[in-house]
Amino acid sequence: MNLFVKQQGQGEPLILLHGWGFNGEIWNDIAARLAQNWRIYQVDLPGHGRSPICEYSLSALTDNLASLPKNAVWIGWSLGGLLGMAMARWRPTWVRALVLVSTSPRFVTDKDWPHAMNPTVLEQFAQQLQNDTVGTLRRFLALQVKGSETALQQRRALNALLKKTGMPQPEALQAGLTLLQNTDLRPELLQIRPPALLCLGERDTIVPAGMGEDCQQWWPNLQKITIKPAAHIPFLSHPDIFMHYLQGFLNVTP
Numbered sequence: 001m002n003l004f005v006k007q008q009g010q011g012e013p014l015i016l017l018h019g020w021g022f023n024g025e026i027w028n029d030i031a032a033r034l035a036q037n038w039r040i041y042q043v044d045l046p047g048h049g050r051s052p053i054c055e056y057s058l059s060a061l062t063d064n065l066a067s068l069p070k071n072a073v074w075i076g077w078s079l080g081g082l083l084g085m086a087m088a089r090w091r092p093t094w095v096r097a098l099v100l101v102s103t104s105p106r107f108v109t110d111k112d113w114p115h116a117m118n119p120t121v122l123e124q125f126a127q128q129l130q131n132d133t134v135g136t137l138r139r140f141l142a143l144q145v146k147g148s149e150t151a152l153q154q155r156r157a158l159n160a161l162l163k164k165t166g167m168p169q170p171e172a173l174q175a176g177l178t179l180l181q182n183t184d185l186r187p188e189l190l191q192i193r194p195p196a197l198l199c200l201g202e203r204d205t206i207v208p209a210g211m212g213e214d215c216q217q218w219w220p221n222l223q224k225i226t227i228k229p230a231a232h233i234p235f236l237s238h239p240d241i242f243m244h245y246l247q248g249f250l251n252v253t254p
Contacts, residue, residue, distance in 0.1 A: 014041070018045065047176075058083075066091055096254075102233065107122070137167065
């Protein structure tokens, strides 16, 4: 399957993966800044943006992402971060370094994993999607910016992005939710070799900031930073702070 990939800039490859319900265009502002020093690949995941739908298993998705350049820096937000971890684990020659933004190896709570979403929340979204795709996506959008000091401005920007670039395919939304509900990569984290940075928003209600320390129990080599005023989309709400931490990580990455 051919993924739609928007490219710009010159230099070593840097790949940007978006989260559930959006497409590669959400990275436009960050991509333009990074393109001064990197060759940027903004990916539309299957069924989002201009990419056709495919099977939504980790193995199928990583097979499709393997069409991208090897030895790249991968930056994944939310669902995209989950896929970045999978690539670093099972396709290590593709990943030179990994930046994880508001993401988790397990998105739902467990008895030893408290800083995550209640499974019933994702179940409700999955049920609502069957009857009201647009309304459900907008409710999830509101959840992503909840708690941010610029929540209203972010909601407007995200709504405008959806209008401009189009809605994801309903099948992709359902399959993506199923992936978020059922995936647990914690046992795989110690096998991830590339250097990795986790960026969290302190006000995030989808991936609570406390997850960072929980994750480091499974993945001691993981670097972690928290942007205090941010919710689930720190690169959109606080791009200068995000870029500061990102550049600092990239500058010391071999």
